[in-house]
Amino acid sequence: MPSTDPSRWDSPRPIRYPDPDVLVLDPRFESIKLGHAAIERIATGFRFTEGPVYYGDTRQLLFADIPNDALLRWDEVSGAVVTLRSPCGHIDGNTRDREGRLISCGLGSRELTRTEHDGRVTVLASHFEGVPLTGPNDVVVKSDGSIWFSDNGAGIRGNYLGDKAEPTLPYRVYRLDPASGHISVVVDDMPRPNGLCFSPDEALLYVVDTPSAPHPRVTRVYDVVGDRALRGRLFFDGTPGWADGIRCDTAGNVWAGITGGPGHDGVAIIAPDGTVIGRILLPERCANLCFGGRKRNRLFMTASQSVYALYVEAQGVAGG
DSSP: OOOOOOGTTTTTOOOSOOOOOEEESSSTTTTTTTTOOOEEEEEEOOOOOEEEEEEETEEEEEEEETTTTTOOOOOOTTOOEEEEEEEEEEEEEEEETSSEEEEEEEETTTEEEOTTTTTTTTEEEETTTEEEEOOOOEEEEEETTEEEEEOGGGGSSSSSOOOOOOHHHHOEEEETTTTOOEEEEOOOSSSSSEEEOOOSSSSSEEEEOOOOTTTTEEEEEEETTTEEEEEEHHHHHHHHEEEEEEETTTOOOOEEEESTTTSSSSSEEEEEOEEEEEEESSSSSSOOOEEETSSSEEEEETTEEEEEEEOSSSSSSOOO
16 A cells, blocks of 8 residues: 655655555566665755756756746755756756757747757757747657657746746647757647657657646657657546656656646556556656666656655666
């Protein structure tokens, strides 16, 4: 049974293995869950954390605190948290390109940016066909170097995550060729596309849809052919909860940050056939996640006011 004792997060008291908040729902998760690893709260005291991305070369995790308009860095060795950039354009999703540069989605700036190795910030996209974007939300880099990102206006709905404004474009997923600067629409059949990731072979693109009620909040999967995404279909419906940020492991399982209240908040692990095979329960809603650590087998979870971590017997794919 999952833990119902909230005091586990109030003090560094030990957790008896196996962690009761890591749930096996299908035998396929048995080999992924570690019986002698526990969920750890590695940082807290923020307003709304998002966009985790791991730097193995320096053993650091970068993440955003959107309402505080800050890009932060957690050091895996010392545990220290420092502010790298503030203001930062209300950064949301982050990833690294195949040259190790940081790619960021600015909800407030309404720009997709790249941080160069010398610290300069390059604007990669701010408009589509001359019209301002509504606010890039999440991003993934394909092995060919193309950058696929969702643009869903989350930062213009109010003044907490950005600056209130009217939407200028439909909400979509775009593909950017950074060499030419060309931007094309790859998904335009969702009310509000959000988190996204590729399957290990990049033949599939998973995209989360998070519209306002009464529209369903579901995850869809698309066949990828070259620079296009075709034939979207339902992959995951987590009702009463829903997914947000997602990442894929090397076995093709999708790991989704989940909002849904007690017993649902945390992470759902979804097999390629759409079956939820495991859950990681957190005391806060989980907005996003990434894999990191020296063996890329440590799951980092940005969840509301905190950041959590858990070692698993799975490894994340590159580009997420």
